[in-house]
Amino acid sequence: MTTKLHVFTSPSAFPNPQRLRLFMHEKGIADQFEEQIYDMTPVGEQRQWQHLKMNPWGETPTLRLADGSFISETAAVVRYLDQTFPGRKIMGENALEQGLDNMWDNRIWVHILYRIVTAFHVLHTGLGMKLELTKNEAWGEHCRKEALAHAALVNQHLADGREWLLGGSEPTFSDITLATAIAFSKFPVNVTPLDERFEHLDAYWKRWQLRPTFQAAYADRNSGVPELDNRA
DSSP states (O other): OOOOOOEOOOOOSSSHHHHHHHHHHHHHHGEEEEEEEEEEETTTTTSSSHHHTTTTTOSSOOEOTSOOOOOEEEEHHHHHHHHOOOOTTTTTTHHHHHHHHHHHHHIIIIIIHHHHHHHHHHHHHHTTTTTOOOOOOHHHHHHHHHHHHHHHHHHHHHHGGGGGGGSSOOOOOOHHHHHHHHHHHTTTTOOOOOOHOOOOHHHHHHHHOOOHHHHHHHHTTSSHHHHTTTTT
């Protein structure tokens, strides 16, 4: 009998489960989980009744605990795991770091990553008509512009030479969110590559690509981003 926790995720093309996957590698705990990777499109396994019984919102990631209960929503799962497992606290080592990390994570998730995700859904009916209910090109273009405007502010924040958002020697969870935002911005149908538009985000993206944890998180070669999937 396995004592591993069970996590339900999706391929590396999908930003939220990828935020969790990258966290688990940074934390050094990826090998302590049984991972079930759903066929998101066109099958839509995450919206079928088996998963809806665990997470009625039909989203990934979902974490099943040893007692059979569940935690979902990426930041909530990460917070639980960061506090439960030993090692570096990815969400910040002290109250100030935790507050700053949460501040930057919210900024990037709400104003950049979620905007690009919304554009993906409403511009392209990204997951297919079986799963997508709305197409709104005007709203999608607005979201793309908002993402770029806020990415410019993050680029300015990185202009002082810091390697990571909080200025420390290691990335925190907000950095993980920013990394997945850049990756998803490069997804071919999104055509909003943040690294190509902003100098300091480009250098930041290159730093992430050199990290073994990042390479391990994208090892499935299923991100939809050629430079990640076609690595030597």
